């Protein structure tokens with residue numbers, strides 16, 4: 279058995295992650311090869327999508343094993359350009375098992391309307407889909423980070439933010455897209471659907487009422 283077969287044989291979630299990619303693509307949240315996904319494969323590594331792939335047509339061979347400390351030379355093939363962000367999240371949250379990044383129209387437009395570094399979601403029953411939230415009255419602060427092509431700098435910003443406040447299993451990158459994570463792939467998918475829903479609701483509300 280070659281290395282690739284061993285990596286995927288050992289990780290039963292590789293096929294599930296590809297199926298999740300198809301589910302996400304059906305919702306038009308990863309157009310034009312945008313977005314990237316990963317699952318943890320050990321305390322120090324993850325399987326991340328190869329760069330430039332159509333994320334709705336992934337097969338397990340498109341998932342590349344990367345070590346958190348040796349991203350650039352630890353795998354064959356070209357891992358996602360945003361691998362550093364996935365690694366930063368896994369490093370900071372030892373329980374995180376999956377990370378999903380999308381480029382939906384709603385998240386991209388919403389993020390550009392918000393000039394503050396975070397946005398408060400309050401009053402939505404759907405907030406309870408986020409792990410640990412028990413009431414619509416428990417406000418959720420979603421960080422909105424400035425976009426940059428310097429992924430090391432963006433990853434450092436995420437690590438710094440995660441070290442200073444409780445993040446709601448998600449953040450936005452302005453004009454770019456949404457990152458979510460979870461303690462299982464199922465939880466991560468639920469967080470993604472919930473955050474896309476909450477963002478879509480706020481965008482509709484802003485269209486009607488303006489930014490108040």
Ligand SMILES: CSCCC(=O)C(=O)COP(=O)(O)O
Nearest residue numbers: 311312313314329330358359
């Ligand atoms: C075509 S979208 C620009 C790159 C990006 O933001 C993205 O999410 C996809 O990059 P990857 O290297 O993971 O394919």
Ligand SMILES: [Zn+2]
Nearest residue numbers: 312313360455
């Ligand atoms: Zn992206």
